[in-house]
Amino acid sequence: MPDSYIQKLFAERIGGNQYGKTQAIYKFEKIKRAKRAAMALHPAGEIIDLGVGEPDEMAFPEVVAKLSEEAKKPENRGYADNGDVILKQAAARYLDRVCGVKGINPETEVLHSIGSKAALSILPAALINPGDYVLMTTPGYPVFGTHAKYYGGQVHNLPLLEERQFLPDLKSVPAQVLEKAKVLVLNYPNNPTGASATPQFFADVVEFAKKRNLVVIHDAAYAALVFEGKPLSFLATPGAKDVGLELHSASKSFNMTGWRCGFVAGNELLVKAYGDVKDNTDSGQFLAVQHATAYALDHPEITQNIATKYSGRMNTLVAILNKAGFKAKKPKGSFFLYVQAPRAAVTRGGQRLEFKNAEEVSQWLITEQLISTVPWDDAGHYLRFSVTFVARNLSDESRILAEIEQRLGEVKFEF
Numbered sequence: 001m002p003d004s005y006i007q008k009l010f011a012e013r014i015g016g017n018q019y020g021k022t023q024a025i026y027k028f029e030k031i032k033r034a035k036r037a038a039m040a041l042h043p044a045g046e047i048i049d050l051g052v053g054e055p056d057e058m059a060f061p062e063v064v065a066k067l068s069e070e071a072k073k074p075e076n077r078g079y080a081d082n083g084d085v086i087l088k089q090a091a092a093r094y095l096d097r098v099c100g101v102k103g104i105n106p107e108t109e110v111l112h113s114i115g116s117k118a119a120l121s122i123l124p125a126a127l128i129n130p131g132d133y134v135l136m137t138t139p140g141y142p143v144f145g146t147h148a149k150y151y152g153g154q155v156h157n158l159p160l161l162e163e164r165q166f167l168p169d170l171k172s173v174p175a176q177v178l179e180k181a182k183v184l185v186l187n188y189p190n191n192p193t194g195a196s197a198t199p200q201f202f203a204d205v206v207e208f209a210k211k212r213n214l215v216v217i218h219d220a221a222y223a224a225l226v227f228e229g230k231p232l233s234f235l236a237t238p239g240a241k242d243v244g245l246e247l248h249s250a251s252k253s254f255n256m257t258g259w260r261c262g263f264v265a266g267n268e269l270l271v272k273a274y275g276d277v278k279d280n281t282d283s284g285q286f287l288a289v290q291h292a293t294a295y296a297l298d299h300p301e302i303t304q305n306i307a308t309k310y311s312g313r314m315n316t317l318v319a320i321l322n323k324a325g326f327k328a329k330k331p332k333g334s335f336f337l338y339v340q341a342p343r344a345a346v347t348r349g350g351q352r353l354e355f356k357n358a359e360e361v362s363q364w365l366i367t368e369q370l371i372s373t374v375p376w377d378d379a380g381h382y383l384r385f386s387v388t389f390v391a392r393n394l395s396d397e398s399r400i401l402a403e404i405e406q407r408l409g410e411v412k413f414e415f
């Protein structure tokens with residue numbers, strides 16, 4: 001069939017007239033296909049999905065009840081635009097109470113987002129001119145960089161390496177990149193490495209940003225999911241408000257991924273610019289969702305509850321992986337366990353397979369052991385195991401963990 005004229009109209013940023021014609025299959029599609037193939041081969045088998053990047057449970061009943069109550073109020077029905085004060089005030093209280101960030105002005109230094117992803121896609125419009133550089137960590141969540149490139153910006157990747165506790169080496173940025181760099185995007189606790197930042201690292205970031213006139217965007221999507229101590233906010237760093245913003249989200253902290261609500265907080269001028277672009281992008285999240293999110297923010301024990309569950313699962317998974325030969329170390333937060341991928345595996349039947357990268361390991365684990373993980377080959381070769389697998393109850397959770405142990409125990413991994 002000849003191409004329709006529409007094929008010729010696509011913008012270069014999504015592939016121009018070649019849009020949709022590439023044969024390349026992306027990582028997550030490969031995982032989906034491998035799962036489908038494994039199920040076709042073993043119709044009675046159970047795939048254990050440790051690749052999921054979102055909570056396995058619903059929002060807490062009291063938050064759902066609040067949504068229901070707020071959804072019935074006629075005054076909440078219309079366009080929310082940049083929101084009312086309820087979420088802003090709850091966000092300022094939350095930052096103070098949960099993260100120890102004092103003095104955030106809810107009127108001028110906070111604005112809601114339709115999730116962090118939406119904020120990350122809006123902010124480049126406020127900051128990026130053609131030729132500007134963004135410093136991004138890799139592996140990582142690419143949304144800010146993707147949109148920066150849409151605006152003609154360029155991305156300089158900072159590898160996250162185990163020997164540096166998965167913190168980027170700020171000194172490694174070449175001078176010619178620094179000259180054109182405008183934004184540094186960070187994310188801690190980090191997806192996919194599970195690593196946490198330190199107060200010293202954040203202090204270094206503030207110093208670096210001031211010296212190099214950079215804006216810092218800290219994506220704190222997993223901030224409150226910590227297994228020990230208090231969540232570490234970038235905004236708790238002296239001077240942070242002079243250089244940047246922090247993005248919080250109800251998605252992971254309150255099991256509210258589908259609800260699409262979070263907030264942006266920090267530098268007043270940046271918040272204002274975010275709001276101006278946002279006003280031209282969306283019409284705000286439903287006020288009932290915002291108010292239910294505000295309720296959740298006032299109940300941080302919900303997040304502690306969720307984190308306790310992940311922490312317990314994490315303890316067992318770390319032990320299982322170490323028994324199978326991996327070098328797993330429990331992260332301080334998030335729900336991700338990031339471990340070096342094996343170079344080879346010897347099956348119980350004595351067959352030895354060598355893997356070129358983590359992607360091959362992940363594909364093999366799905367097909368042969370019915371265990372799904374996410375491979376990362378961006379800086380070394382790693383597998384990401386997520387403890388958000390679905391279990392019907394505690395005994396089902398134990399059964400699944402025992403099943404993982406048994407399946408991995410059938411293999412001898414070489415590293």
Ligand SMILES: Cc1ncc(COP(=O)(O)O)c(C=O)c1O
Pocket residue numbers: 053114115116117118141187191219221248249250251252257261262
């Ligand atoms: C690092 C990171 N940032 C942002 C998001 C998106 O979060 P939200 O649901 O708030 O848009 C995700 C989701 O997976 C993430 O991993």
